[in-house]
Amino acid sequence: MDVAPRLREAGLRVTASRLAAYEAVVALPHCSADDVTASVRRHLGTASTQGVYDALRVLVEQGLLRRIEPAGSPARYEARTGDNHHHVVCRSCGVVGDVDCAMNAAPCLEASDTHGFVIDEAEVTYWGLCPSCSRKD
Amino acid sequence: MDVAPRLREAGLRVTASRLAAYEAVVALPHCSADDVTASVRRHLGTASTQGVYDALRVLVEQGLLRRIEPAGSPARYEARTGDNHHHVVCRSCGVVGDVDCAMNAAPCLEASDTHGFVIDEAEVTYWGLCPSCSRKD
DNA sequence: TCCTTGTCTTGACTCATTCCAGACAAGGGG
DNA sequence: CCCCTTGTCTGGAATGAGTCAAGACAAGGA
Numbered sequence: 411m412d413v414a415p416r417l418r419e420a421g422l423r424v425t426a427s428r429l430a431a432y433e434a435v436v437a438l439p440h441c442s443a444d445d446v447t448a449s450v451r452r453h454l455g456t457a458s459t460q461g462v463y464d465a466l467r468v469l470v471e472q473g474l475l476r477r478i479e480p481a482g483s484p485a486r487y488e489a490r491t492g493d494n495h496h497h498v499v500c501r502s503c504g505v506v507g508d509v510d511c512a513m514n515a516a517p518c519l520e521a522s523d524t525h526g527f528v529i530d531e532a533e534v535t536y537w538g539l540c541p542s543c544s545r546k547d
Numbered sequence: 548m549d550v551a552p553r554l555r556e557a558g559l560r561v562t563a564s565r566l567a568a569y570e571a572v573v574a575l576p577h578c579s580a581d582d583v584t585a586s587v588r589r590h591l592g593t594a595s596t597q598g599v600y601d602a603l604r605v606l607v608e609q610g611l612l613r614r615i616e617p618a619g620s621p622a623r624y625e626a627r628t629g630d631n632h633h634h635v636v637c638r639s640c641g642v643v644g645d646v647d648c649a650m651n652a653a654p655c656l657e658a659s660d661t662h663g664f665v666i667d668e669a670e671v672t673y674w675g676l677c678p679s680c681s682r683k684d
Numbered sequence: 685t686c687c688t689t690g691t692c693t694t695g696a697c698t699c700a701t702t703c704c705a706g707a708c709a710a711g712g713g714g
Numbered sequence: 715c716c717c718c719t720t721g722t723c724t725g726g727a728a729t730g731a732g733t734c735a736a737g738a739c740a741a742g743g744a
Binding site for chain 2: 475477478479481482498500507509510524525526527528529530531532533534535536537538539541543
């Protein structure tokens with residue numbers, strides 16, 4: 411995925427921090443804003459917290475990144491977008507993994523009674539223990 | 548659901564704040580901790596924030612309440628537990644509704660590749676617009 | 685009724701995230 | 715190629731949900 415043209419065609423500027431933030435998420439899937447900040451600082455020398463949050467927000471708005479917020483953990487970002495996949499979250503250590511939906515295409519999008527809501531997305535989160543935490547058990 | 552015996556058999560004390568917190572959630576499904584605090588204060592005259600968080604945590608641990616955390620909104624509590632239902636959340640106003648799962652029983656629990664995770668719950672969140680927000684549109 | 689132990693209160697604190705105002709730089713116009 | 719405009723970034727303070735800690739208090743068994 412080439413970020414620069416996507417930003418340009420949206421009328422947004424191509425800046426070092428945006429590219430660095432994007433690359434950070436590609437390198438560390440499911441990382442937190444804090445991890446991104448650390449990575450951007452490592453690559454650019456300096457970056458403000460605000461600038462990183464700003465870059466991440468722009469990238470999410472453009473559909474280049476996806477933001478997920480598992481209960482009980484800060485927001486996490488991933489670069490795999492538009493393929494309708496879901497997540498497994500470890501209850502013990504919080505690690506996140508990707509899961510392709512069992513019923514590929516829109517999963518469970520058939521809510522039985524939607525109370526008149528106009529639904530555009532079904533988000534599935536699987537909760538359990540990751541291999542290493544279930545071993546410690 | 549009778550709360551007092553459930554607390555007693557778990558070796559926990561039956562206190563006015565716990566009962567009031569439970570009743571608040573029964574009366575206001577999907578309400579926030581703040582709403583519960585307000586309701587408890589209305590009924591008991593006074594209650595500390597901490598006491599309410601404490602009571603809610605105990606009730607959740609006993610399985611009497613369920614806590615959900617839709618992305619971008621504070622935690623919400625509901626008294627409907629153990630029936631494996633899911634939620635619709637309005638992207639605009641944040642209102643939450645209950646949805647019985649399309650594939651009743653454990654929905655989508657068939658994750659295609661779980662990376663060795665031991666999964667115990669599949670949580671589904673439907674995102675969209677509630678009737679009144681989609682009308683304003 | 686008394687005592688023990690688990691609850692509740694108050695107040696300070698953390699953490700992720702956002703707001704603000706001013707400094708700065710990307711990239712189109714001259 | 716340089717300048718100017720406008721969108722971006724910086725630093726610092728602030729917000730809001732939730733937690734920690736220590737002492738006051740009360741539920742309910744002895």
